[in-house]
Structures are given as structure tokens and as C-alpha cells.
Amino acid sequence: MSDFGLVKIMGEDSEVNMHVPVPPHREGGTSFPSPHEIPAGHHTKPSIDCAGEETRDLAYGLLRVLNDDDEAVGEWDPKLSADELRAALEHMVRIRAYDDRMMMMQRQGRLSFYMKCLGEEAVSVGAAMAMENRDIVVPSYRQQGLLFVRGRSMVDMISHCITNSNDNVKGRQMPVHYSWKEGNFVSISSPVGTQFPQAVGAAMAFAYRGEDSIACTWLGEGTSAQGDFHYGLNFASVYQAPCVLVVVNNQWAISTHRNLAHGGSSFAARGIPYNVASIRVDGQDLLAVYAAHKWATERARAGHGPTLLEMYTYRGDSHSSSDDPSIYRPGDGYENWPLGDPVDRLKAHLVKIGEWDDARHEALQAQCKDEIIAAYKEAETHGTLKDGPFPPVTTLFEDVYEDEPWHLLEQRGQVGI
Amino acid sequence: MAQMNIIQAVNSALHNMFERDETVVSFGEDAGFYGGVFRCTSGLQEKFGKHRSFDTPLAEGGIVGIAIGMGMNGLRPVAEIQFADYIFPGFDQITNELAKLRYRSGGEYSAPVTIRTPCGGGIKGGHYHSQSPEAYFTHTPGLKVVICSNPYDAKGLLISSIECNDPVIFFEPKRLYNGPFDGDHTAAMVKWDSHPKGEVPEEYYNIPLGKAEIVRAGKEVTILCYGTMVHVATAAAENSGIDAEVIDLRTLVPLDIDAIEDSVKKTGRCVIVHEAPRTSGFGAELMSQVQERCFWHLEAPIQRVTGWDTPYPHSLEWDYFPSQARITEAMRATMEE
Numbered sequence: 001m002s003d004f005g006l007v008k009i010m011g012e013d014s015e016v017n018m019h020v021p022v023p024p025h026r027e028g029g030t031s032f033p034s035p036h037e038i039p040a041g042h043h044t045k046p047s048i049d050c051a052g053e054e055t056r057d058l059a060y061g062l063l064r065v066l067n068d069d070d071e072a073v074g075e076w077d078p079k080l081s082a083d084e085l086r087a088a089l090e091h092m093v094r095i096r097a098y099d100d101r102m103m104m105m106q107r108q109g110r111l112s113f114y115m116k117c118l119g120e121e122a123v124s125v126g127a128a129m130a131m132e133n134r135d136i137v138v139p140s141y142r143q144q145g146l147l148f149v150r151g152r153s154m155v156d157m158i159s160h161c162i163t164n165s166n167d168n169v170k171g172r173q174m175p176v177h178y179s180w181k182e183g184n185f186v187s188i189s190s191p192v193g194t195q196f197p198q199a200v201g202a203a204m205a206f207a208y209r210g211e212d213s214i215a216c217t218w219l220g221e222g223t224s225a226q227g228d229f230h231y232g233l234n235f236a237s238v239y240q241a242p243c244v245l246v247v248v249n250n251q252w253a254i255s256t257h258r259n260l261a262h263g264g265s266s267f268a269a270r271g272i273p274y275n276v277a278s279i280r281v282d283g284q285d286l287l288a289v290y291a292a293h294k295w296a297t298e299r300a301r302a303g304h305g306p307t308l309l310e311m312y313t314y315r316g317d318s319h320s321s322s323d324d325p326s327i328y329r330p331g332d333g334y335e336n337w338p339l340g341d342p343v344d345r346l347k348a349h350l351v352k353i354g355e356w357d358d359a360r361h362e363a364l365q366a367q368c369k370d371e372i373i374a375a376y377k378e379a380e381t382h383g384t385l386k387d388g389p390f391p392p393v394t395t396l397f398e399d400v401y402e403d404e405p406w407h408l409l410e411q412r413g414q415v416g417i
Numbered sequence: 418m419a420q421m422n423i424i425q426a427v428n429s430a431l432h433n434m435f436e437r438d439e440t441v442v443s444f445g446e447d448a449g450f451y452g453g454v455f456r457c458t459s460g461l462q463e464k465f466g467k468h469r470s471f472d473t474p475l476a477e478g479g480i481v482g483i484a485i486g487m488g489m490n491g492l493r494p495v496a497e498i499q500f501a502d503y504i505f506p507g508f509d510q511i512t513n514e515l516a517k518l519r520y521r522s523g524g525e526y527s528a529p530v531t532i533r534t535p536c537g538g539g540i541k542g543g544h545y546h547s548q549s550p551e552a553y554f555t556h557t558p559g560l561k562v563v564i565c566s567n568p569y570d571a572k573g574l575l576i577s578s579i580e581c582n583d584p585v586i587f588f589e590p591k592r593l594y595n596g597p598f599d600g601d602h603t604a605a606m607v608k609w610d611s612h613p614k615g616e617v618p619e620e621y622y623n624i625p626l627g628k629a630e631i632v633r634a635g636k637e638v639t640i641l642c643y644g645t646m647v648h649v650a651t652a653a654a655e656n657s658g659i660d661a662e663v664i665d666l667r668t669l670v671p672l673d674i675d676a677i678e679d680s681v682k683k684t685g686r687c688v689i690v691h692e693a694p695r696t697s698g699f700g701a702e703l704m705s706q707v708q709e710r711c712f713w714h715l716e717a718p719i720q721r722v723t724g725w726d727t728p729y730p731h732s733l734e735w736d737y738f739p740s741q742a743r744i745t746e747a748m749r750a751t752m753e754e
């Protein structure tokens with residue numbers, strides 16, 4: 001073992017040339033230089049059979065439908081009915097109430113961990129509303145909205161998060177790693193990015209069987225640095241897989257700013273050289289999210305291949321219950337995000353068209369809160385994190401394989417079951 | 418002398434090495450400005466600049482890849498993989514590239530890379546924040562594999578790992594970061610404050626790789642263990658009244674074979690403990706070594722206490738995590754014969 005002593009490789013005045021990016025706000029600027037100057041209604045809508053490369057403007061631009069006066073404008077306006085708009089709002093308000101309650105329960109030690117999607121509610125609600133329930137979704141951990149739109153029971157969701165005897169994944173995963181086969185919602189994996197190419201494979205299986213269902217998958221902008229992101233894009237392009245690939249650019253990956261995730265300006269633009277249709281979307285604008293997904297879904301269903309969507313949004317709260325964002329992004333609060341909040345914006349639009357008002361909004365918020373409190377109570381009748389009952393110990397050895405081989409039977413015996 | 422936990426000890430080792438050697442750099446996901454999700458690299462960027470301690474894109478294959486490139490071109494990189502469970506996207510770079518560079522180039526090229534990563538369970542982390550993947554790496558010729566069990570060792574071993582010209586995978590059992598853990602999850606959390614191994618010099622020192630430590634001397638049975646299990650096994654020895662000799666291996670490759678042989682030849686009995694699953698775990702290698710070298714001295718078959726051959730569970734963690742009770746039972750089994 002050598003003792004190196006002092007090693008100096010640089011002279012007194014030698015300069016370091018290695019470039020390391022810094023989040024803008026840490027050098028006194030703001031993290032929010034954004035393409036939001038692009039006005040709502042600016043982009044034209046290509047036909048669903050266009051070549052991927054023809055979407056270049058959309059990939060570098062920003063698809064917006066709601067303008068600053070809360071009106072829906074332009075070719076991309078999906079012309080949703082007032083009932084559909086109210087349904088979207090209701091989902092978002094319910095998700096937010098659910099997240100708040102669950103984080104509060106985590107703070108009280110009744111969940112081991114939690115992750116909110118504050119600010120990103122429209123990303124999953126708009127997507128789920130634009131798809132059919134038969135379409136398979138392969139989400140990351142911040143698309144709980146899909147479950148709400150597809151109608152999963154909150155009691156079951158909470159049961160998973162407190163890993164009680166009613167947890168359908170048998171207490172094996174950390175909270176928020178939902179799985180729901182009935183809703184075509186694939187089990188969430190913690191290793192990020194891994195499921196991007198898997199979704200492409202699922203889409204290829206639909207094509208193989210001649211079905212017109214599609215697959216949709218999500219990953220964070222931080223995660224887009226993984227090879228899996230590129231595998232997914234390339235395979236989707238090569239096999240023209242019927243899928244919608246989504247990068248949720250919420251500007252942060254834990255403490256790491258998006259300018260460390262790539263050296264470019266647009267994540268959507270990554271799709272262009274793969275000849276994958278690509279659109280950057282204002283993720284706070286439910287109508288734009290819906291419209292982009294609708295277009296991409298129809299394109300995939302009709303056999304015209306994959307689409308890459310970048311949801312341009314902001315992670316409104318901490319990464320998870322384990323970190324404190326004031327350390328790494330002080331002064332970069334959600335309230336400063338130039339594109340606003342998805343609930344506020346959809347609400348303002350509904351008010352503007354005379355289909356909603358403050359009183360109804362408050363009543364909805366109160367109703368959602370009550371529903372969640374009731375669901376939480378009911379979930380706890382199946383057991384609590386502290387006292388159980390948990391899934392029985394026998395479940396420890398189940399599902400490793402379809403059948404238990406001798407060595408697992410032997411080990412099960414050593415536990416006395 | 419300063420009192421440190423493992424996080425502070427790792428941090429202190431990095432500060433010492435940054436000061437001594439300008440070729441040492443540290444990087445990883447959230448490891449620059451924030452100082453890592455466990456804060457092991459905190460203060461480095463502030464003190465030494467962002468070219469010495471920096472954040473990376475979220476891509477373990479990329480992290481290990483650039484570490485190799487920097488290492489083969491004059492730097493001494495210390496890469497952090499945020500959790501050992503997330504080392505697998507970098508597996509190809511580690512096992513096919515980093516491990517084989519020296520051999521493949523006829524000794525022309527090598528990369529003195531250290532990969533630090535928190536491992537192990539006991540924190541309710543489920544199967545993606547609890548794994549102990551050491552055996553994948555001990556099975557790969559060309560890598561040294563180190564796992565610490567206390568603050569004093571963490572610092573000394575990390576410094577040796579950084580100074581080592583071969584690549585080192587350095588495991589930090591995350592359950593031990595803030596205090597020793599004897600396996601009793603219902604007991605109050607203990608800190609390193611009052612533990613003798615929590616006394617850590619601020620100054621540079623090293624502990625040679627390849628040297629095990631006898632953490633409890635005994636005559637009746639030898640327990641071979643590492644990481645968190647050192648504390649569980651020691652407690653099992655104390656609480657059972659069995660006079661066990663507990664050996665903290667500290668370095669798995671190269672193994673301190675003399676320490677193992679001496680002890681087992683003395684006690685004639687051997688129990689091997691690790692958190693990782695049993696099949697093809699490092700315990701299988703230890704068992705083979707003991708059998709090959711000490712067969713005629715053994716009074717009873719060697720016992721293994723390990724995690725089960727299942728993914729690491731979340732809610733049933735304590736039915737998986739090797740307990741004092743299981744270790745005691747195994748010790749008794751070697752003594753009944």
C-alpha cells in the first residue's frame with residue numbers, strides 16, 4: 001500500500017478547462033428561461049401520417065392551447081365539452097388532495113415514504129383522458145393521475161402505500177410503486193428509465209397480434225440521460241411501434257437541474273434525428289396535453305408510428321418525502337413558474353366560459369378531502385404500517401418463480417411455514 | 418479525536434485525499450452541489466471547486482464510463498453510485514471494461530477508479546434500496562471489493578481504496594451510516610457517538626486492503642461476516658453466551674485467507690453470515706475456502722445464515738434480514754455435532 005504524499009498536477013496559474021454546468025438561479029439568474037413566449041395557438045397541426053422529421057417546429061416550440069386570457073385557441077384546441085373539462089378538473093383536484101393527505105400521513109410516520117406530483121397533475125390526467133383503457137400504460141412514479149382517471153379504488157391505492165393486508169403487490173414495494181393489471185397499468189420499477197424500451201416492446205406485441213391498442217410510457221427529464229431512453233426511441237422508430245413516449249421535463253431530478261440532463265435546449269428535439277414525431281407541450285395546460293396525446297394516440301393507432309412528447313412542467317414540491325428542496329433550489333419556488341399551475345389554469349378557463357365558479361370549486365375541494373379521509377379510514381381497516389396486519393410471511397417466498405423450487409421450499413421450512 | 422459517523426468519516430477521507438492529491442475527483446448523481454443524497458460528498462464542491470466534485474447526468478453507465486476514461490488518463494476518480502441497487506446500468510462498464518482494462522492491454526493501461534455505493538437493508542427500502550450485490554463483483558477478476566462496518570474503518574479503507582491502482586468497489590452499508598445496528602429494529606436507534614470505532618482522526622491515515630479484523634475474540638466457533646452483519650453477529654455472540662470469534666472480513670477481494678484459516682483451525686467450527694441471498698452468495702466462496710483449507714480441523718458442517726433466495730421485501734423485511742436468533746441457531750447447530 002503506497003503512501004502517495006502530495007500530488008500536484010496543476011501549476012499556480014493553470015486554468016481548468018472542464019465545463020460543469022450550474023443551474024441558472026445559483027449564479028443569480030433564474031431557472032426559468034422558457035419557451036413560454038411562444039403564444040397559445042401558434043403551432044399548426046400536421047396530419048397524423050406526417051414524417052417524424054416534419055414536426056421539427058413542434059419539437060423546438062411549445063404547444064399551448066390556453067392563452068393568457070384563459071381562452072382555448074388555435075388548431076390544436078381539442079374542443080372538449082364542459083362536462084369533460086369539469087371531469088379533468090375534478091381528477092386534478094382529487095389527485096392534489098390525495099397527495100397532500102398522503103404526505104401528511106408520511107410526516108406522521110404512517111407511510112414509510114411518499115412522492116407527490118404537485119404541478120404535474122395535467123400531465124397524467126390529459127394523457128389518460130386521451131387514451132382508451134385498453135391502452136397499456138407504463139408509468140414512472142409521478143403519474144398517479146392515470147389511476148384516478150382509470151378509476152382505481154383509492155382504498156386499494158392507500159392500502160398499497162401503507163403495505164397492509166389489502167396491498168395487491170403484497171407489501172413488496174415501497175409506497176407509490178403501484179401495479180394494476182385490471183387498469184392496464186404496469187407495475188412501477190424504481191430503477192429509472194428501464195421501462196421505456198419495455199413499453200415499446202408492449203406496443204410491438206399489439207402490432208404483432210394485429211390489435212389497434214397502443215402503449216404509453218413516461219420518464220423524467222433527468223432519466224432521459226439513461227441509455228434506455230435512446231434504446232426506446234430507436235427501437236420505436238425502427239419497428240414503427242404504436243406507442244407514445246413521454247419525457248416529463250419538470251426541470252429537476254432530485255437536486256440536479258435539467259441543464260445537467262442534456263446539453264441541448266429541448267428534450268422533445270431528441271426525437272427528430274430518430275425520425276420520431278416530436279412535440280414539446282405546455283404541461284400546465286390540460287388542453288394542450290390532451291390534444292398532443294390525442295394526436296399521438298391516433299397516429300399510433302392508425303399505424304403511423306411513435307411520437308415523443310416532452311411535457312414542459314415544474315416539480316412543484318420536493319422530489320419525495322426524503323429531501324429538502326430549499327437546500328438546492330432556494331428562491332426557485334413553484335409559485336414563480338412562468339406557465340402557472342394546471343388546476344388554476346383549467347379552473348380559470350371553465351370560469352371564463354361560464355361553466356364553473358369559486359363556490360363550486362371550494363365544494364369540490366372539500367368533497368375530495370372528505371373522500372380521501374374516508375378512504376384512508378377504510379384502508380386502515382385492512383391494517384396499518386405500524387401494527388399490520390401485513391401480507392402473511394408465506395408471501396415472502398411466493399412469486400419468485402411461478403412454482404417454488406426445492407430450495408425455496410427448504411428456506412420456507414426454515415422460517416417455519 | 419473527533420467523533421464521526423460513517424457519512425462524516427467517508428467525507429473526511431475524501432477531504433484528506435482531495436487535499437493531498439489534485440488528481441482525485443468525485444462525481445455522481447446529486448453528489449456535487451447537494452453533496453449526495455446521503456451527504457457523503459458535502460462540502461467538497463464548495464471547498465475545492467466544481468471541477469473536482471461535480472454532479473452528473475442520471476446515467477450509471479455514463480458515470481462509470483467517464484470514470485474509466487479519466488482514470489486511464491491521469492486522474493484518480495471516486496464515482497458515487499447513489500444506491501448499490503442502481504449499479505446495474507453500469508455493470509457492463511464495470512465488469513467488462515474497468516475490471517479487464519489492465520489485463521486486456523497487457524498491463525499498458527489501467528484505471529485507478531473507486532466506486533462508492535451504499536448497500537444493504539434494514540431501512541424499509543424495499544427491493545430497490547436494500548440489495549447487497551457484492552457477489553456479482555467478487556466474481557469478476559480484476560476488481561477489488563471492500564465493505565466497511567464502522568466509521569474508523571470506513572475512512573481508512575476508503576483512503577486505501579482511492580490510493581489503490583486497481584479498481585475498487587467500495588460498499589457502504591447504509592443502515593450503519595448513522596449508528597451501529599445489532600438487528601433489533603424495535604430498539605432505540607444507537608449512534609456512533611459512544612462507540613470506540615466512532616473515534617476517527619481528522620488527519621490522513623489508511624487501513625490496508627486485504628486485512629480482516631477480529632472484532633470479538635473467541636474459542637468456540639468462528640463467525641465470518643462483513644458490513645451490517647458484523648454488528649448483528651457480535652450481538653448474537655454476546656447475547657447467546659457462546660464464545661464466538663467474530664471476524665469482520667472488510668475486504669472480500671483479496672480475502673484475508675490467513676485470518677480465516679487461523680481462526681477456523683482454532684475453533685473447529687464456522688458460521689458464515691451475509692444479507693445477500695444464499696445461492697451463489699459470497700458465503701458460498703467462503704464455505705469452499707474453509708472446506709478446502711480447514712477440512713481436517715472442522716468438528717461440524719459449516720453453517721450459512723443469509724438472506725433468502727427472494728428479492729428483498731418491504732413490509733416483511735424483518736422476516737428476511739438475518740437475525741441474531743438465526744445466527745445463534747446456526748452457532749448451536751455447529752456445536753451439537
Ligand SMILES: Cc1ncc(C[n+]2csc(CCOP(=O)(O)OP(=O)(O)O)c2C)c(N)n1
Nearest residue numbers: 142190191192220221222223252253254503
Ligand atoms: C437507475 C437509477 N439510478 C438512480 C436512481 C435514484 N433516483 C430516483 S429518482 C431520481 C431522479 C429522477 O429525476 P427525473 O428523471 O427528472 O424524474 P422526476 O423525479 O423529476 O419525476 C434518481 C436519481 C434510480 N431510481 N434509478
Ligand SMILES: [Mg+2]
Nearest residue numbers: 220221252253
Ligand atoms: Mg425531473
